[in-house]
Amino acid sequence: MSQLSEMKKVDIKKGGKKTQDDIVYAHIFDAILEQRLAPGTKLNEESLGEIFGVSRTIIRRALSRLSYEQVVVIRPNRGAVVASPSIEDTRGILFARRVVEKAVTELVCDHADNAQIEQLKKCVRAEQTCFDSGDRAAGIRLSGEFHLLLAEMANNPPLLSFQRSLVSLSSLAIAQYESNAKSHCSYDEHFELIDAIAKGDKNLAVQLMMHHLDHIQDKLNLDGDAATSDLKAIFANVCK
Secondary structure, X not given: OOHHHHOOOOOHHHOOOOOHXXXXXXXXXXXXXXOOOOOOOEEOHHHHHHHHOOOHHHHHHHHHHHHHOOOEEEEOOOEEEEOOOOHHHHHHHHHHHHXXXXXXXXXXXXXXXXXXXXXXXXHHHHHHHHHHOOOHHHHXXXXXXXXXXXXXXXXXXXXXXXXXXXXXXXXXXXXHHEOOOOOOOHHHHHHHHHHHHHOOOHHHHHHHHHHHHHHHHHOEOOOOOOOOOOHHHHOHHHOO
């Protein structure tokens, strides 16, 4: 059973310290990272409200936050859709990833302690387990979360905010343009990167990160596999 399957159903109305729109936002963000939400999918407020058991006002707040991160496009009088990065958009996203990932990697090399190194390894081991067991969606999400974890460890809030947008946009671009959706070696490259960070070898770590981004870009073309646009199927894990 996958890690996602083992998660308990989130009670939207009892979110603890999280607000209702925090929880809705997190579910949609994860669905984008996992490539369960296809680029161009219409995000119907009424349907999402029924799925999560909240008002359309809460849905609008969550969609507004995702719009700010550019992964959702809100069209006047036509509703919201998941962003569909063009080829040119994708080039820009990957260029920005290079700039941000280089800065993040250098900062992490300067400051990472043993506990953080172990946290990175735990994330990548979980990623590997998911891919090895055939849980591709969870593996993709954890691959993205690895990069977000690095950005968090860089201890630079603006970089982390920018990286959240870039990682989710990258997932949408990959969903559209990846040529071989069955081929993944991200965890191998992630383990190599962690080793370089643990040694404090900044030059090697940056080189490995750039190679990792090269590998992602080399797999992209115009024939990405289509994903479902059925909102109820996508968020089945939160529906009764």
